[in-house]
Amino acid sequence: MMVRRISYREALREALREALQQDARVFLMGEDVGRYGGTYAVSKGLLDEFGPERIRDTPLSELGFVGAGIGAALGGLRPIVEVMTVNFSLLALDPIVNTAAMLRHMSGGQFSVPIVIRMATGAGRQVAAQHSNSFEGWYAHVPGLKVLAPATVEDARGMLAPALADPDPVLIFEHAQLYNLEGELPEKVQVDIRSAQVRRVGRDVSLITHGGSLPKALRAAEELAAQGIAAEVVDLRVLRPLDDATIMASVRKCRRAVVVDEGWRTGSLAAEVMARIGEQAFFDLDAPLARVCSEEVPIPYARHLEEAALPQVPKIVAAVQALMGKGQ
Amino acid sequence: MSEASIPAPPTGPVPWGKPLAHAMLADMLRIRRMEERCAQLYGEQKIRGFLHLYIGEEAVATGALRALQAEDNVVATYREHGHALLRGVGMGAIMAEMFGKQEGCSRGRGGSMHLFDRAHRFFGGNAIVGGGLPLAVGLALADKLTQRPALTACFFGEGAMAEGAFHEAANLAALWQLPVLFLCENNLYAMGTALARSEAQTDLCAKAASYGIATQAVDGMDVVAVHEAVQQAAQQVRQGNGPLFLELRTYRFRAHSMFDPELYRNKAEVEAWKTRGPIHTYTARLKAQGRLSEDEFLALDAAAQAEVEAAVAFAEAGTWEPVADLLRDVQTPQGAGA
Numbered sequence: 131m132m133v134r135r136i137s138y139r140e141a142l143r144e145a146l147r148e149a150l151q152q153d154a155r156v157f158l159m160g161e162d163v164g165r166y167g168g169t170y171a172v173s174k175g176l177l178d179e180f181g182p183e184r185i186r187d188t189p190l191s192e193l194g195f196v197g198a199g200i201g202a203a204l205g206g207l208r209p210i211v212e213v214m215t216v217n218f219s220l221l222a223l224d225p226i227v228n229t230a231a232m233l234r235h236m237s238g239g240q241f242s243v244p245i246v247i248r249m250a251t252g253a254g255r256q257v258a259a260q261h262s263n264s265f266e267g268w269y270a271h272v273p274g275l276k277v278l279a280p281a282t283v284e285d286a287r288g289m290l291a292p293a294l295a296d297p298d299p300v301l302i303f304e305h306a307q308l309y310n311l312e313g314e315l316p317e318k319v320q321v322d323i324r325s326a327q328v329r330r331v332g333r334d335v336s337l338i339t340h341g342g343s344l345p346k347a348l349r350a351a352e353e354l355a356a357q358g359i360a361a362e363v364v365d366l367r368v369l370r371p372l373d374d375a376t377i378m379a380s381v382r383k384c385r386r387a388v389v390v391d392e393g394w395r396t397g398s399l400a401a402e403v404m405a406r407i408g409e410q411a412f413f414d415l416d417a418p419l420a421r422v423c424s425e426e427v428p429i430p431y432a433r434h435l436e437e438a439a440l441p442q443v444p445k446i447v448a449a450v451q452a453l454m455g456k457g458q
Numbered sequence: 459m460s461e462a463s464i465p466a467p468p469t470g471p472v473p474w475g476k477p478l479a480h481a482m483l484a485d486m487l488r489i490r491r492m493e494e495r496c497a498q499l500y501g502e503q504k505i506r507g508f509l510h511l512y513i514g515e516e517a518v519a520t521g522a523l524r525a526l527q528a529e530d531n532v533v534a535t536y537r538e539h540g541h542a543l544l545r546g547v548g549m550g551a552i553m554a555e556m557f558g559k560q561e562g563c564s565r566g567r568g569g570s571m572h573l574f575d576r577a578h579r580f581f582g583g584n585a586i587v588g589g590g591l592p593l594a595v596g597l598a599l600a601d602k603l604t605q606r607p608a609l610t611a612c613f614f615g616e617g618a619m620a621e622g623a624f625h626e627a628a629n630l631a632a633l634w635q636l637p638v639l640f641l642c643e644n645n646l647y648a649m650g651t652a653l654a655r656s657e658a659q660t661d662l663c664a665k666a667a668s669y670g671i672a673t674q675a676v677d678g679m680d681v682v683a684v685h686e687a688v689q690q691a692a693q694q695v696r697q698g699n700g701p702l703f704l705e706l707r708t709y710r711f712r713a714h715s716m717f718d719p720e721l722y723r724n725k726a727e728v729e730a731w732k733t734r735g736p737i738h739t740y741t742a743r744l745k746a747q748g749r750l751s752e753d754e755f756l757a758l759d760a761a762a763q764a765e766v767e768a769a770v771a772f773a774e775a776g777t778w779e780p781v782a783d784l785l786r787d788v789q790t791p792q793g794a795g796a
Contacts, residue, residue, distance in 0.1 A: 201596020
């Protein structure tokens with residue numbers, strides 16, 4: 131089978147192109163997705179290929195165009211709405227939460243909302259507090275939403291099709307640090323939007339993470355391997371609903387777990403994962419659970435302070451070492 | 459608003475033949491009688507939660523909905539019992555919904571503020587002020603892109619015009635020339651805040667016009683004026699020249715909700731507005747024209763009341779959804795499609 135080397139950005143673009151080619155109901159809408167080519171250049175070239183009706187530039191109206199995307203989904207289309215970043219999605223929280231997530235329930239099952247909303251998330255580029263948030267965990271709180279976090283080129287290429295096929299609202303979080311990531315893409319990409327995946331097999335500790343923290347967790351696992359510690363890396367991929375079975379299987383095997391999450395510690399997705407492990411695998415643990423999250427501070431601009439605020443490889447390594455010390 | 463500035467009651471001949479003229483009256487009476495009974499049932503604790511009555515505003519939904527077609531989309535607010543009813547949702551299904559019974563039009567999951575009906579393209583029942591506006595834009599966008607000949611009628615209150623959602627939706631609809639009919643039900647109070655106390659620009663048409671949208675202010679207490687205006691506006695919107703905005707000036711005779719002590723307006727103002735009541739003024743006009751006898755009026759009213767009692771009986775006989783089904787309808791079951 132042919133394997134290609136491709137960037138995360140290109141993988142996302144190929145997925146969009148395929149979706150637009152295969153289903154006339156699909157269109158892409160968002161700020162600067164057309165003439166500008168997408169803030170992160172994901173949709174570059176698609177305007178020429180599909181025209182301004184289907185690659186639709188919007189005004190700076192997150193509430194308006196996300197709400198309109200929901201209406202278009204109700205009207206029979208399959209909109210892909212790009213919100214430039216998760217930071218601006220707060221201006222569209224109302225339609226996402228109060229409408230998209232609730233409409234099916236409030237209508238007694240009459241109206242489904244088949245919308246896909248993509249957005250960049252995360253920090254690490256010195257763009258300061260208002261452009262560096264990681265709010266995917268907030269959205270994962272809400273019944274009625276599915277929340278995806280592709281962290282590999284294969285998921286970047288493969289998650290859109292099942293998201294569009296899903297009759298309910300799906301949010302896709304693309305970590306801003308991943309767009310330039312390169313990876314191997316098999317000829318036939320077939321991924322699900324249900325399961326977590328073990329990205330590195332180990333036996334001593336489970337590193338459970340998602341999105342932009344996956345490469346960091348994998349690098350930490352490399353360093354730990356040099357110290358004789360075999361870390362398993364679990365990529366959550368799907369933040370709602372969480373794949374408890376894969377998480378627990380890894381934790382039961384390794385008997386120790388560190389959750390790595392770029393969200394702030396308090397009320398984080400990491401907290402939810404740890405609570406579930408506590409509920410379901412407490413007696414399989416040899417050490418207390420641990421997590422590496424962002425520090426409880428708006429993400430600073432200065433490079434050294436931003437680095438200090440975010441989960442980093444040395445912090446993950448140190449957290450594992452502390453656990454191993456206690457566990458042994 | 460002072461009592462002096464309240465316009466004179468609507469007068470003049472009704473330009474409709476007897477069947478349409480009577481149907482309009484019947485519709486207004488059906489809403490009125492249904493909601494009067496709702497208020498009573500609220501007192502009996504059969505209906506709970508929020509209950510926002512439309513009493514006094516019936517001419518708006520009545521005149522407007524009869525100007526729409528079956529293929530059109532309708533988006534409404536949390537004060538939408540009348541809109542749902544006239545769009546074709548059965549009164550029994552509405553009443554059962556307010557009782558919280560699974561025979562309700564939203565299976566008891568929505569209640570008074572979330573009436574929905576897929577078959578009649580009735581998209582709710584939205585309890586976020588202004589929440590329906592972007593939704594209407596999207597429905598119209600879907601129709602435009604698929605060349606479906608339909609318009610989207612979006613009802614909202616004047617309070618929603620202070621929300622960003624109105625401005626974003628108006629801009630999008632005008633920018634993309636979408637078939638949206640914006641129907642602003644101006645009842646002068648956003649909950650308890652009078653228009654002049656919440657808006658720097660109280661000329662609502664001026665706000666809409668700033669987006670290049672054609673506008674018209676209409677006496678919302680006059681079912682004739684409402685129907686004629688909406689019919690003309692709908693015709694224009696159907697021609698594909700973009701959205702249109704109507705301000706329907708009306709008045710709510712009852713409190714905002716059942717929790718509202720009405721401290722923000724005086725009784726004299728409410729009484730003065732009642733002289734413009736949409737049902738009795740319309741009835742008087744029909745009688746003056748010889749198009750309605752007292753017996754005919756009583757027959758229409760009796761029919762409305764009989765329908766209400768049948769609806770209440772239906773709701774009473776309805777059943778509670780088993781708690782075991784609590785988690786249904788959060789996600790679409792696999793294979794069900796959207």
